[in-house]
Amino acid sequence: MSETGNLGGRVRRYVKAGRAVGGLAARVAGERYLGVTVDRERHAAELRAALGGLKGPLMKVAQLLSTVPDALPREYARELAQLQSDAPAMGWPFVRRRMATELGPDWKSRFGSFERKAAAAASLGQVHRATLDDGTAVACKLQYPDMASVVAADLRQLRVIFGLYARYDSAIDTANIHKELSARLLEELDYEREAAHMALYRHMLRDEADIHVPPVVPELSTRRLLTMGWLDGRKLTAFEDAPVETRNALARTMFRAWYVPFYDFGVIHGDPHLGNYAAREDNSVNLLDFGCIRVFSPPFVKGVIDLYNALKDDDEDLAVHAYETWGFIGLDREIIDILNIWARFLYEPLMEDRVQSIQEDNSVQYGARTVGKVHEELKRVGGVKPPREFVLMDRAAIGLGSVFMRLRAEVNWHRLFHGMIDDFDVDALAARQTEALKAAGVPAAA
Numbered sequence: 001m002s003e004t005g006n007l008g009g010r011v012r013r014y015v016k017a018g019r020a021v022g023g024l025a026a027r028v029a030g031e032r033y034l035g036v037t038v039d040r041e042r043h044a045a046e047l048r049a050a051l052g053g054l055k056g057p058l059m060k061v062a063q064l065l066s067t068v069p070d071a072l073p074r075e076y077a078r079e080l081a082q083l084q085s086d087a088p089a090m091g092w093p094f095v096r097r098r099m100a101t102e103l104g105p106d107w108k109s110r111f112g113s114f115e116r117k118a119a120a121a122a123s124l125g126q127v128h129r130a131t132l133d134d135g136t137a138v139a140c141k142l143q144y145p146d147m148a149s150v151v152a153a154d155l156r157q158l159r160v161i162f163g164l165y166a167r168y169d170s171a172i173d174t175a176n177i178h179k180e181l182s183a184r185l186l187e188e189l190d191y192e193r194e195a196a197h198m199a200l201y202r203h204m205l206r207d208e209a210d211i212h213v214p215p216v217v218p219e220l221s222t223r224r225l226l227t228m229g230w231l232d233g234r235k236l237t238a239f240e241d242a243p244v245e246t247r248n249a250l251a252r253t254m255f256r257a258w259y260v261p262f263y264d265f266g267v268i269h270g271d272p273h274l275g276n277y278a279a280r281e282d283n284s285v286n287l288l289d290f291g292c293i294r295v296f297s298p299p300f301v302k303g304v305i306d307l308y309n310a311l312k313d314d315d316e317d318l319a320v321h322a323y324e325t326w327g328f329i330g331l332d333r334e335i336i337d338i339l340n341i342w343a344r345f346l347y348e349p350l351m352e353d354r355v356q357s358i359q360e361d362n363s364v365q366y367g368a369r370t371v372g373k374v375h376e377e378l379k380r381v382g383g384v385k386p387p388r389e390f391v392l393m394d395r396a397a398i399g400l401g402s403v404f405m406r407l408r409a410e411v412n413w414h415r416l417f418h419g420m421i422d423d424f425d426v427d428a429l430a431a432r433q434t435e436a437l438k439a440a441g442v443p444a445a446a
Helices: 003-034 040-054 057-065 074-080 092-103 147-168 175-188 191-204 244-265 298-313 316-326 333-351 364-381 388-406 413-421 426-440
Strands: 125-131 137-143 225-229 267-269 277-279 285-287 293-295
Touching: 092 137, 092 225, 147 175, 175 388, 191 225, 191 244, 191 267, 191 426, 244 267, 244 277, 244 285, 244 298, 244 388, 244 413, 244 426, 267 388, 293 388, 298 316, 298 333, 298 413, 298 426, 316 333, 333 364, 333 413
Parallel strands: none
Antiparallel strands: 125 137, 137 225, 267 293, 277 285
């Protein structure tokens, strides 16, 4: 299929998605102003069908939103959570043109081999396996055409959805959520930035023998083409029935892969999606996608530890200080108590020095009940506006929790956590962060 033809199909799918969002607008307006009852369950399924056919960045945002508690009504979050990341790959004519545009007409001569069929395809691009002249296996990640305008259109649709949500539910002010998702998604279009993120992660995790980050091949990479070392591994789902020792080892490695960078350098990977890592037979883990990375100020990281200690020691003043450090404003004691319900849910596995699953009875029901309680209480008191920085930190915690549940892992999370924070020093973190970001060419925290 030609690039033009595929783009035409993409436009048609966007029209379909636009109609679905427009239909949502009409139905919500009817519910609010005319007393018309909206079948949210049915319309949420229709919206998922429209976005699922799209397979674009709006689908990626929808996946993310489905795991951010209260960002969308529960009916929509449940349906959008079913969206998959695997997208139909674009054909060889597109691949040939993209490679020639990025590396020149003689691009084939710069590889030993290049597979025509995509090894993987997702929302923003697709990956082809190739080899260098010396036989080294590499992965070439190609960005789809005209993605900047596609992302801009997606973000406009997202603003409409958020605007509709605000009309009938005041529990969460979504303004900062939209700003944060917009910034991160636009960054994902810049593969040169992603290459810098990969260099940053290779630096931060250089002492973690069980975590692998592919090296970038800079001479074969551009803003829309990222060439990196190929890492063999299998999807985590292939290990769901492995012996418990294997599943626990994978969980411990995943925990360190996400939180060593956070507590040692103030950096977090904001998208623990199953397609973004793979596991090896020796229980080590490959990290494969570095588009959605967030750099936090050192005081913000200290606030995360402060809130843990506040909950552990029942220190209300320290809890208030932690929330204010994160950027929450206009908090009174009642809102603090409500936020603490959610915080205790997240921190609970870290509190007790014992082996346990990540959640009570290792099911989603406990989390759903907690979300529901927080939602109703926030509506009652007039709602809250989460700061931008909170969005991806919360996303990482929930996303990783779902991975640990899927593995049915039983680990001493308390000791894993304390192994990272017991010697925490905010000034030392600041120094490490400055050095690492400068070495990798990554901008400091916004």
